[in-house]
Amino acid sequence: MNIEEFREYCLSLKGVHEKMPFPNVPDKYSQDVLCFYVASKWFCFVNIEVFDFCCIKCNPDEMEELRATYTGIKPGWHMNKKHWISVYFNQDVPDKEIKELVKKSYDIVVKSLTKKEREALANFEE
Numbered sequence: 001m002n003i004e005e006f007r008e009y010c011l012s013l014k015g016v017h018e019k020m021p022f023p024n025v026p027d028k029y030s031q032d033v034l035c036f037y038v039a040s041k042w043f044c045f046v047n048i049e050v051f052d053f054c055c056i057k058c059n060p061d062e063m064e065e066l067r068a069t070y071t072g073i074k075p076g077w078h079m080n081k082k083h084w085i086s087v088y089f090n091q092d093v094p095d096k097e098i099k100e101l102v103k104k105s106y107d108i109v110v111k112s113l114t115k116k117e118r119e120a121l122a123n124f125e126e
Contacts, residue, residue, distance in 0.1 A: 001095040003051045009099055010036040010044055013106050015124040020048075039117040043109040044102055053088040054098070055079055056105035070097075 010016055015038050022030045032049040035042040046054040055076050058066070063085060066073045072091030076084025087098055110121065 001089060001098065003046070003048055006046060006051075006054070006089075006098075007034070007048075010102060013038070013103065015039065015121045016106070038106060038109050039113050039121065041109045041112065043105040051089060053077070053086045054102065055084055055086050056102055057083055057108045058085045058101065058105065059108065066101075 007018070011018065016036055018034055018036050020032075020034050022033055025031060029047060029050065032047045033045050034048045035045040037043070044054055044056045053072075053074075055078075060082050066085065070087075070091070070093045072088035072093040074086045074088070075081040077086045085101075087093055087101055089098070110118065113121065
């Protein structure tokens with residue numbers, strides 16, 4: 001998978017928009033981070049230049065098993081290690097599994113939205 005395929009997949013989820021929120025930070029790596037949002041909350045981010053991993057939300061009950069199964073899954077970079085994981089591309093995590101984990105992250109965030117935000121998402125026209 002490359003950045004274009006990954007981006008296309010993330011944007012295919014209902015109501016998703018993207019933004020690069022850190023253009024003015026001194027760290028070049030962080031400047032190149034693209035975040036994917038549903039409503040006002042992000043569920044995934046990736047560096048578009050390096051494309052080494054994506055950081056996504058994860059059910060804390062699933063993290064231990066995922067990290068035991070794949071060496072390419074590590075605690076979330078710069079995020080709460082209880083709720084976020086970093087999933088490395090081009091290691092031992094299959095692309096299909098990465099997409100499933102991104103979708104689960106999206107679903108976790110959708111469930112956390114307010115009733116008004118969920119209603120707006122339900123009425124979202126693609």
